[in-house]
Each structure stands twice: as structure tokens, then as C-alpha cells.
Amino acid sequence: MLQTAPRKGKKSTTSKRATHDRFLEAFRWMLLARTLEDKLASLYRGGLITGGVYIGRGQEAVSVSCGLFLQKGDVFAPLIRDQAGRSAFGEPLLDVVRTYLGSREGPMRGRDGNIHRGRPLENQLAMISHLGAMIPVITGKLLAKRMKGEKDFVGLTTIGEGGMQTGATHEGLNIAAVEQVPLVVVVTNNHFAYSTPNEREFACAHLVDRAKGYGYEGHTVDGTDLNACLEVIETAVKRARAGRPPQMVVATTLRLAGHGEHDDASYVPSEMKSELFAQDPVQRTEKFILEQNLLDAAALTKMRAEIAKEVDEAVATAQTEDAPAADEEDWSALSTRHLTDEIA
Amino acid sequence: VSVTYLEAIREAQTKLLREDERVFIYGQDIGGKFGGAFKATKGLAEKFPGRVLNTPISEDAMVGTAIGAALEGMRPIVEMQFADFSSVALNQILNNAGTHYYRTNVPVPITVRLPSGGTKGSGPFHSQSMEGLYSHYPGVIVVTPATVEDAYTMLIDAVAIDDPVIYCEHKYLYYHLKADALPKDKLPIGKARIVRPGRDLTIVSYSAMVHEALAVANELHKDGFEVEVVDLRTVKPLDTATVLASVARTGRLLCVGEAFPWGGVTAEVIARVTTEGFHLLDAAPARVNAKDTPIPYHPNLWSAHRPNAKTIATKARQVLAE
Numbered sequence: 254m255l256q257t258a259p260r261k262g263k264k265s266t267t268s269k270r271a272t273h274d275r276f277l278e279a280f281r282w283m284l285l286a287r288t289l290e291d292k293l294a295s296l297y298r299g300g301l302i303t304g305g306v307y308i309g310r311g312q313e314a315v316s317v318s319c320g321l322f323l324q325k326g327d328v329f330a331p332l333i334r335d336q337a338g339r340s341a342f343g344e345p346l347l348d349v350v351r352t353y354l355g356s357r358e359g360p361m362r363g364r365d366g367n368i369h370r371g372r373p374l375e376n377q378l379a380m381i382s383h384l385g386a387m388i389p390v391i392t393g394k395l396l397a398k399r400m401k402g403e404k405d406f407v408g409l410t411t412i413g414e415g416g417m418q419t420g421a422t423h424e425g426l427n428i429a430a431v432e433q434v435p436l437v438v439v440v441t442n443n444h445f446a447y448s449t450p451n452e453r454e455f456a457c458a459h460l461v462d463r464a465k466g467y468g469y470e471g472h473t474v475d476g477t478d479l480n481a482c483l484e485v486i487e488t489a490v491k492r493a494r495a496g497r498p499p500q501m502v503v504a505t506t507l508r509l510a511g512h513g514e515h516d517d518a519s520y521v522p523s524e525m526k527s528e529l530f531a532q533d534p535v536q537r538t539e540k541f542i543l544e545q546n547l548l549d550a551a552a553l554t555k556m557r558a559e560i561a562k563e564v565d566e567a568v569a570t571a572q573t574e575d576a577p578a579a580d581e582e583d584w585s586a587l588s589t590r591h592l593t594d595e596i597a
Numbered sequence: 598v599s600v601t602y603l604e605a606i607r608e609a610q611t612k613l614l615r616e617d618e619r620v621f622i623y624g625q626d627i628g629g630k631f632g633g634a635f636k637a638t639k640g641l642a643e644k645f646p647g648r649v650l651n652t653p654i655s656e657d658a659m660v661g662t663a664i665g666a667a668l669e670g671m672r673p674i675v676e677m678q679f680a681d682f683s684s685v686a687l688n689q690i691l692n693n694a695g696t697h698y699y700r701t702n703v704p705v706p707i708t709v710r711l712p713s714g715g716t717k718g719s720g721p722f723h724s725q726s727m728e729g730l731y732s733h734y735p736g737v738i739v740v741t742p743a744t745v746e747d748a749y750t751m752l753i754d755a756v757a758i759d760d761p762v763i764y765c766e767h768k769y770l771y772y773h774l775k776a777d778a779l780p781k782d783k784l785p786i787g788k789a790r791i792v793r794p795g796r797d798l799t800i801v802s803y804s805a806m807v808h809e810a811l812a813v814a815n816e817l818h819k820d821g822f823e824v825e826v827v828d829l830r831t832v833k834p835l836d837t838a839t840v841l842a843s844v845a846r847t848g849r850l851l852c853v854g855e856a857f858p859w860g861g862v863t864a865e866v867i868a869r870v871t872t873e874g875f876h877l878l879d880a881a882p883a884r885v886n887a888k889d890t891p892i893p894y895h896p897n898l899w900s901a902h903r904p905n906a907k908t909i910a911t912k913a914r915q916v917l918a919e
Contacts, residue, residue, distance in 0.1 A: 389659075397669030398669060400648075421657050427658070432662070587698065588759045589758050591787070597872070
């Protein structure tokens, strides 16, 4: 591995070249997420996005690692700060901007917005806001795959240290372990549940200590270190796929944005911003790439330009598309249309 | 040979498990030889290995897991041990399953069985009727079978429906209600049934209260009144047309439900009849519900808390006298 020493007794079988390629691929998704989310924030400030914008600034290294090791047939249940992982998993840019801009062409057709999007039939589950709710849902997907006789699949879901405190999370983590489904739960402690700091969120020494209590194998990782995130999450995914118990990875970062773009996060103490966990993973990775000569400055500039063009094109496309029209809705929440309740 | 309401539920599940490999049952104490708190799954775990699964006491996660399995093409049935405990799963049922099709265009075919309603000595947390609460939210279908035949056919139909169905089975009817055989034909979900024709008063009811309403109709018959009894069968969607047609014949309406009085099914029926059929009414409509307190434990209190033939008859006579 590039930055993190291999674990004792375990030899990396990946060639150096392949490792570099994967590292650069991960970085590209991180940069795409950063560029896209900067653009969304700018559109929000310009009044072009209704509702909220919720970004994953500071969590790109963890998030991309969540999407990168999943294969066809695997299931991903991302949460609020997972643009990098969603993109790495295969979410088209257009799905993102169409949902934020309320295009009728998007997967949610203007019926839901921002991060509440997904393509459940393509194994990208659509989160609801109630934290922990997606843990049993991904468990059910995996349970059903096993019932149907599928093999070699894995599921990965993410949650924050805030979401770790709900009853739904407790029930979900437990039932996944009872069912022994091949699940990886990646917990990112970004130090704030909206504005509430860790000391008012939980009282255990470290969230990973809960892994043992639930019957999971636990891992910790510096969420600002892409190499470490790739290695630890790849290991967790491999273990789950190999039939080990569910895996819990706890990453540590600082949320480098507000809860949403409406929030200036003025409650984050300034001294916290100089902590190691407060490093910007995109900047840190870029610095590493230049130091190690994985890419030169010109190649990085070219990559940035390509990404900016992709983002701008997606936004331009979505902006030309129609919004949903209320008078064209049939206002039924049921696929069984004839059982829609009609009130005159 | 006779079949009880409970046996009909078990037979429906047997048929579903036998004929559809997508079906599995998920709930507390339903696996092994135990067969559930009320024995609605007795023998099924042994007959269908791996498809009748015990869960931890985690109502929220039980439904969440069923949702995920449904998205993967399965047809899960969740057995709540008591309807009352489904309150823990409201988030998954209403915010996740109930919104999913509207948001994503992908329906969630789950059936949640709720052993509902009061029995003597069951108290505040093992007696509730939650059909009104579920019906308030979009995206779910809510059925309340009152007969052995409906218990059987509506459970089979519920599992066939691509959307979430809340199947409210009444615990009092489990053993008290018997039919000669399982039904050969059926009325579909969404249609109400006129269980007794009449010309003087329409009593609209559902689930166990249908039988109380029938008792009242028999009693009032002795006094020369012909009471028409409508069994809603499905409370969402509400078969307003059948109710309005009945009120058009009788001119008088009484609604009876076992749930708490504020809002709910009886209020909804009256709201629809008065807004859509005000001209049909010869008297102000009325309703009888449970009292607005938690459901009491002691039989003396419990039997007065819920509607019964006596309180329904009193209210019916008032409406008839108006």
C-alpha cells in the first residue's frame, strides 16, 4: 500500500501499478464530488435550488472508498454525505443535478429532492431522512438475495456518529448480525450531528467498541487519509464477501461544511479546525499525488478541467428540462391505481 | 368440519407459502414449533424450512428488512405480535414503505399482519385498533376482515398487491368465529359488503364491530326496524359508493368502530356522507367508538370502554327517533 504499512502477516497481492490506478481513480471521484458539490452550493446561493443542499466536504476519502469496492450485484445504501461514493458506485451525474434542480426527467421526478435519491432496482437504495432506517432495508435486500440463491454479493451502508444514536440503528445493526448477511457499515464520525458535538451524542470511549457488542468485526481509520480508507474498507468488503460477520468501520473526520448550505457551522470551535482529523482529504490526496509524482501539475489541471466540463454539462442539461407539472399528476401514492382512495 | 378465523389466516399463509416461492413470514416467536403468540403460523416453520423466520424484538427492523426483501422481489409477510407494537415500526411502514413508490416509482409489496382489537384483560398495550392511524397516511392499503371468508381471501389478495398492505386481524374473532369451509369465491379488496339489508338505518362498521352491529340489527328488528349493516372490509380505500348507496336507501347513518374516537374511520365515513350525500340524510349521522382513554384492563371497565351491542343500540334508537 502506498501510505499505510500493510497489516502484519498480510501481503498485498495488488501490483503497484494497479494500486496507483485505483488510487487515482478514487481521487478523480473525490474531485468530481468536490467540484459538483461546490457547483450545487453555488446554485443554492444563487437561488436556483429549492430546499437544501447537503454536501460531503471533508468525507470524500471515506465515501469514495465505500463505492469503489462494490461490484455488479452488490447493494449500496448511501446517506447524506456520500456523493463521492455514489459516483464511484455508478450514479450518473445527471441523476444528482436533475434531483437537485427538480427536473421531471430525474429518478425522483421532482417528488423528492437533494440527497433522497436512488435507483432501488439498480441496487442504489433511496435513503429516507430518519437515520438508521436504511440499515434493515439493506439487510432485507441481502437476505432476499441469499434466499434466491445468489452468491458473492455484499452490501454497504453508511451512517454518521449522529445516526449511530437512534433506536432504528440499534435494531438494524442487530438484525443484520442475527441474519449474518454480508454487510459493511461505514460510520463516519465528523464530530457534529448538525450542531451537537460528540460529548452530547455518545458516552462510550470509541464508537468502534460497539462493533463487538453487535457481533461485528470492527475497524478504525483516519478518514482524511485516502490510502488508509481504501485499505481498510477494501478489507472490510472482502471479509464480508468471504462470509465473515458484518463489518463496522469507524472513520474520523471533520465536517468541512455546515449541516447543509444554509448553516454556517459557526458552532465548530476554531481550535478543532487544526486537528489532524480536520485535514481536507481532497487537498491531502492531491499533495500526496504531486509528492509521489503519480501525476504532474499539468495532468491535475487537465483532470480538473475535464471534471468541471462534465459538471457544467450535466447542470446545463438539467436546467433546460421541464419541472414537474401539478396538473399532470394523478396524485396516487399506489402502484395499484384502482385502489387509490378517492375523496370527492 | 369447520374453520375458525385464525385457521383461515393460517390456511391462507400455507397456500401462499406453498404456491409462491417469493413469500416468507417474518416475526417474533413464529419459527420452530411455537407458531406465534396466537398460533397463526403453527406448523408452518416445519413445513416450509427457512421461510418462517423468528426475529429479534425489533419491530422497526422487522419491517425495514421486509421492505428490503420486497425490493429484491420477495413477498414478505410481517407478523406483529400485537398491533400495538407496530407503533415501534410506524417509521418504516409509513415513512419508508408508504413513500417509496411515490418517490422512486418502485412499489414495496409487503403485508403487515396486525393482531388487533380488544379481548378481556389485555389492557392498554395489547388491545389497540390502529387502522385509522395507518389510513391517515398515504401509500398504504388497510384491510379489516370481519369474517372467516374475508380473513382467508383478503390475506391472499394482500400478498398479491404490489403496494404495502396493513392487514388488521381481530383477536376476538380468532376463535369465536367459525365457517363451514374455506371460501370458493371472494369479493375483492376495496369493496364493502352489505351483510344485512334494511330500509330504516345504515350501520357502517368493520372488523369485530360488524358482529355487534348485526346483533343490534336483530334486536331492533323485534321493534320493527330494518337496519342495513355495511361491512367496509377495507377501510383504505374506503368504498364510499356502497355506503352512499346504502344511505340513499335508509336516510340514516350510524358508524361504529373499535378505535379511539378522535378522527379515524367513523369520522371519515361521516365526513364523506355529509359532504357527498348530505341530501340523502333524514337525520344527523352518529358514531360510536371506544372511549378517549387508554384501553382499561379490568373486564368491567373494558366492556364499557369499547362499543358494544347495548351502546350501539342506544345510539341507533336515537338516530331512528330523530
